[in-house]
Amino acid sequence: MDIVDVKHNNRKKIYFYIRDQKVATKQKIAYDLNLSLPTVTQNLEYLVQKGMISDEVKEQNRGGGRNPVAYTYISDVMVAVGVEITYHHIKTAIVDLDGNVIKYVHKRQLYERSDRYLQLIGDAVDGIIESGGVDPKKVLGVGIAVSGLIDQKKGLVVYGRIIDNEGMSKEDFSKYVKYPTKLIHDSNAAGFCEIWMSTEHKNAYYVNISNTIGGSVLINNEVYLGDGLYSGEIGHLNLVPDGGVCYCGQKGCADVYCNAEQLSDKTDGDLGLFFIHLKQGDEEVKALWDRYLDYLAVLINDIRMMFGCTIILGGYIGIYIKDYMDDLYERVNRKNSFFEDASKYLVPCRHNVEVVASGAALYFVKDYLDEV
Ligand SMILES: [Zn+2]
Incomplete structure (x- = not known):
């Protein structure tokens, strides 16, 4: 040195x-x-x-x-902004250097591939900075999290069938954003938030179960991107040979059996309502949940066998799964070859709705702290 x-x-x-x-x-x-x-x-x-x-x-x-x-x-000498773009929402968050969410805004906005929509992203960023009372000079940057396969180095969506964003670049998404930006895969942003804010885990696999399934490999408090684009893409592990058709074109992917829509489709797209019916003892809902948990148990056991680390269950399911963990532990244990106790390595996520936007912002916080 x-x-x-x-x-x-x-x-x-x-x-x-x-x-x-x-x-x-x-x-x-x-x-x-x-x-x-x-x-x-x-x-x-x-x-x-x-x-x-x-x-x-x-x-x-x-x-x-x-x-x-x-x-x-001083934890808020600088702050960072995160944006999560989903099909139905633009979600924004401001975090300080400790990762505390200073402000979070959840705006319903249907995604469309248009200049008008890009302008709305810029407006959302300006809006949260203004309403959060943050001095723009304090903003380190804006992390923009989207679904799809992201080449983070090139800042490009290489594969984007979940929302129509294939071929779009970091420059496109930040056309109306006045700050430095990064384009980040949504599951990686969420996983990064969980691991960065955690004091007990350094390595983990973050499962992002929302309307599609993604994941993030977290090694030594950082996201492992692999050599290509597919690190952590467990949604497309084959769960049922020749099974149901996945949006990727293959058959029997885990996504087909474990995404949150498998449940919310039963209650007109309202996942919260699904769990209310489950608590009320609705027989059809119970049967669906029972089948769902069995598939999920297989997926979790596969992840455990591959990585042997803590598994964090997040995404929309992570919000509701907490009351059902004992049941899930039993099902996962039945699949395990080595008599492991899943309650020792499988945990529900700590951060919920704001996790993707916060995680995207934290990429800038990390860079800042690395440079102190
Ligand atoms: Zn697939």
Whole structure:
């Protein structure tokens, strides 16, 4: 490590120490990080000047005398915006550097491939920044999450049959967005949010069960993109040879049996209503749920056998599955070859409606914190 790296590393250590502790004195930082006082002082001055920490809080000194200056972490010195585009909605979120959602807006808007729609994306971004009372200078960037296979490096939707977005680029989606942007696969955004906000998991597989099924491989707190475009695409694992036709053109994909529409189709597209009927004991709904859980158990066991890590159940199903986990654990355990207990590795998601938009925003937060 050369001298520049050492200096950078020290600054990073100090910043993350204060971030962790929320408040700390210069002496405590020097002691805990084993750094000299001049080094700590110099870095603190830099961070205060950058507005990343504050020196305004004076720590109480009970013994009397001069109060030592305590430095505090400022979580909203910068923020990031995330946009989730679905067939029926434009959802936007603002998150701070701790991943807290400062504001979330859920707007019903039918997707269409048109310039007018791209303008609506720009309006939604401007709207949330204004209504959130955020200074535009604080906005690190805007993560735009869409369905489809995304080449993140090129910023291009390579395959987009769920909504009609195939061939659209990051530049298209950000035509009316005035900030730096990234184009992100929706399941990866959701998975990234779950792993980034988690203190106990570093590796996980995030299953995104909404009206289609996606997933995200999360290794060491980052999304694993693989060498191609298909990392985590478990919706197209074959579950039933020669089974029902999938939107991808193949037969018997997991998506055909486990997507949320398999349930909500029973209640006119209202998934919440499906679970109300289930609680009320509707026999047809119960039978459908029973069959659904069996398919889901196979899929979960397949994922476990491939990755051997924690599995986070998210998407629309993740919102409702919490009350049915014991039943699901039993079904998954029956499929497991090694007598594993699914309650040890299968968890419902923590973050719900805002997860995709927040996760898309967090890509910018991560970049910012990496560069401290
Ligand atoms: Zn398929």
